[in-house]
Amino acid sequence: xxxxxxxxxxxxxxxxxxxxxxxxxxxxxxxxxxxxxxxxxxxxxxxxxxxxxxxxxxxxxxxxxxxxxxxxxxxxxxxxxxxxxxxxxxxxxxxxxxxxxxxxxxxxxxxxxxxxxxxxxxxxxxxxxxxxxxxxxxxxxxxxxxxxxxxxxxxxxxxxxxxxxxxxxxxxxxxxxxxxxxxxxxxxxxxxxxxxxxxxxxxxxxxxxxxxxxxxxxxxxxxxxxxxxxxxxxxxxxxxxxxxxxxxxxxxxxxxxxxxxxxxxxxxxxxxxxxxxxxxxxxxxxxxxxxxxxxxxxxxxxxxxxxxxxxxxxxxxxxxxxxxxxxxxxxxxxxxxxxxxxxxxxxxxxxxxxxxxxxxxxxxxxxxxxxxxxxxxxxxxxxxxxxxxxxxxxxxxxxxxxxxxxxxxxxxxxx
Amino acid sequence: xxxxxxxxxxxxxxxxxxxxxxxxxxxxxxxxxxxxxxxxxxxxxxxxxxxxxxxxxxxxxxxxxxxxxxxxxxxxxxxxxxxxxxxxxxxxxxxxxxxxxxxxxxxxxxxxxxxxxxxxxxxxxxxxxxxxxxxxxxxxxxxxxxxxxxxxxxxxxxxxxxxxxxxxxxxxxxxxxxxxxxxxxxxxxxxxxxxxxxxxxxxxxx
Numbered sequence: 001x002x003x004x005x006x007x008x009x010x011x012x013x014x015x016x017x018x019x020x021x022x023x024x025x026x027x028x029x030x031x032x033x034x035x036x037x038x039x040x041x042x043x044x045x046x047x048x049x050x051x052x053x054x055x056x057x058x059x060x061x062x063x064x065x066x067x068x069x070x071x072x073x074x075x076x077x078x079x080x081x082x083x084x085x086x087x088x089x090x091x092x093x094x095x096x097x098x099x100x101x102x103x104x105x106x107x108x109x110x111x112x113x114x115x116x117x118x119x120x121x122x123x124x125x126x127x128x129x130x131x132x133x134x135x136x137x138x139x140x141x142x143x144x145x146x147x148x149x150x151x152x153x154x155x156x157x158x159x160x161x162x163x164x165x166x167x168x169x170x171x172x173x174x175x176x177x178x179x180x181x182x183x184x185x186x187x188x189x190x191x192x193x194x195x196x197x198x199x200x201x202x203x204x205x206x207x208x209x210x211x212x213x214x215x216x217x218x219x220x221x222x223x224x225x226x227x228x229x230x231x232x233x234x235x236x237x238x239x240x241x242x243x244x245x246x247x248x249x250x251x252x253x254x255x256x257x258x259x260x261x262x263x264x265x266x267x268x269x270x271x272x273x274x275x276x277x278x279x280x281x282x283x284x285x286x287x288x289x290x291x292x293x294x295x296x297x298x299x300x301x302x303x304x305x306x307x308x309x310x311x312x313x314x315x316x317x318x319x320x321x322x323x324x325x326x327x328x329x330x331x332x333x334x335x336x337x338x339x340x341x342x343x344x345x346x347x348x349x350x351x352x353x354x355x356x357x358x359x360x361x362x363x364x365x366x367x368x369x370x371x372x373x374x375x376x377x378x379x380x381x382x383x384x385x386x387x388x389x390x391x392x393x394x395x396x397x398x399x400x401x402x403x404x405x406x407x408x409x410x411x412x413x414x415x
Numbered sequence: 416x417x418x419x420x421x422x423x424x425x426x427x428x429x430x431x432x433x434x435x436x437x438x439x440x441x442x443x444x445x446x447x448x449x450x451x452x453x454x455x456x457x458x459x460x461x462x463x464x465x466x467x468x469x470x471x472x473x474x475x476x477x478x479x480x481x482x483x484x485x486x487x488x489x490x491x492x493x494x495x496x497x498x499x500x501x502x503x504x505x506x507x508x509x510x511x512x513x514x515x516x517x518x519x520x521x522x523x524x525x526x527x528x529x530x531x532x533x534x535x536x537x538x539x540x541x542x543x544x545x546x547x548x549x550x551x552x553x554x555x556x557x558x559x560x561x562x563x564x565x566x567x568x569x570x571x572x573x574x575x576x577x578x579x580x581x582x583x584x585x586x587x588x589x590x591x592x593x594x595x596x597x598x599x600x601x602x603x604x605x606x607x608x609x610x611x612x613x614x615x616x617x618x619x620x621x
Binding site for chain 2: 119123180199207216218248252253296341363406407
């Protein structure tokens with residue numbers, strides 16, 4: 001980044017601009033962009049924008065892994081002088097202007113030469129201010145890395161805080177927690193569709209367990225009829241309308257696939273052992289699952305047609321909950337180590353794995369759409385709660401506090 | 416290299432557009448109100464060769480539809496009163512007509528004790544053919560939830576198979592697995608776990 005700043009200072013703006021993207025993309029993991037974020041210029045009262053806009057924006061940027069927020073010296077307008085004075089690569093100049101029913105947010109990224117590297121205007125009602133903050137943070141991360149941020153992603157989970165386990169949603173940072181089913185029974189194991197519009201989950205009711213799909217655009221809930229028992233651990237294919245799940249005939253749980261319109265049921269595994277917990281690879285070509293065929297629950301991979309089964313996990317006597325990183329290079333799963341469950345991440349090709357150790361039992365990992373974070377459930381507080389940490393185990397934070405909460409599934413997109 | 420070239424061209428085009436927009440205000444979209452200037456004036460107006468990207472695109476932001484279902488019907492609180500079948504289950508459990516089968520850790524095979532319990536239950540079912548049965552498979556908390564849902568299914572079905580082998584019509588018995596979702600004993604020791612590894616027999620109406 002130093003080199004970048006120097007370029008920006010001494011080369012022409014043309015030069016700086018042509019250099020910026022390739023430079024950053026190459027080193028995105030190692031590069032931190034220092035950014036000064038003064039409070040927005042606005043005629044609105046400060047507290048009308050602090051909690052809904054400025055707070056979320058600065059929290060997003062600080063957690064992005066891309067930006068570091070530079071402390072701001074006083075009394076300098078948000079321009080190149082401020083970037084220089086703060087030793088920042090950029091100043092994020094913000095202006096919020098009320099316009100009829102709307103608020104207009106203007107954002108410019110100004111470098112120390114005074115050149116604007118990014119400019120965008122967002123318009124929406126005051127109720128959409130938080131969304132504008134997250135969109136801006138997403139756009140800024142994409143500007144630097146080529147990949148959009150995760151600040152509009154959401155985490156689905158099961159919570160019993162209403163007295164029954166129901167499906168709930170929260171924003172990526174744990175805010176805005178809301179209940180989206182109301183069965184007053186036992187609704188668990190939510191899983192997002194790849195387009196973020198639908199969710200499939202299992203409802204236990206009347207002595208049966210069945211899969212249901214709900215759509216955020218309405219239309220009621222759709223019962224996925226399979227004709228087999230169990231109907232748990234449902235997960236949408238990233239490439240088609242298929243749903244992989246665990247079904248059972250006469251006490252033999254296997255991996256099945258069914259179309260979302262309840263047609264075209266296929267059984268993928270035929271072993272007499274217990275098979276559970278399927279998850280598609282991001283390109284839809286492979287499915288990971290858990291099998292007891294070796295005597296203990298272990299992680300296996302197979303092609304999406306059920307052929308070419310290979311064992312992935314060899315360490316530990318109980319492994320489950322495998323889930324693929326967005327790049328498809330790694331699989332995270334729950335692995336018992338010294339009597340406690342921990343999150344393990346294994347490389348799919350080399351089979352090398354590492355444990356991300358934490359307090360308590362830690363289960364059911366879920367990758368963020370950018371592959372930088374893992375949400376999981378832990379009983380470290382004495383009750384099951386959902387946490388989030390970076391994939392190297394740093395920055396853990398607790399996201400849920402009321403009741404017991406489990407089975408996080410992170411939306412595949414951030415929108 | 417090509418990407419870089421593209422960027423230059425793109426940046427230049429955007430620059431042109433911005434300049435054009437600044438010179439010909441009438442060209443602006445009529446929808447957009449006179450928006451405050453975003454790009455520094457000196458950049459847009461007088462320095463045509465500096466491709467400063469003042470790409471101020473406006474994005475209309477609205478909150479998208481959410482999964483939250485709006486409550487349209489008035490809320491009614493309903494309280495269940497015990498039905499005859501629930502009462503019957505209480506009595507059957509107290510008097511030992513129906514006995515649950517218990518399992519070893521991560522096992523679904525029936526121990527001699529489990530077989531004896533299921534034999535007693537089958538006898539009652541034979542004498543009370545007006546009732547059907549639901550067998551719930553349960554697990555202790557030590558495994559993982561998803562694998563235990565499958566293990567509970569296997570337990571419930573091992574109990575069902577045994578009862579069917581004793582002459583009860585398979586159509587009278589349904590199974591469901593709760594895995595570790597509904598423990599009988601909330602404790603975290605072997606005494607609690609042993610109680611939670613079971614096939615639980617429930618009488619249901621025809």
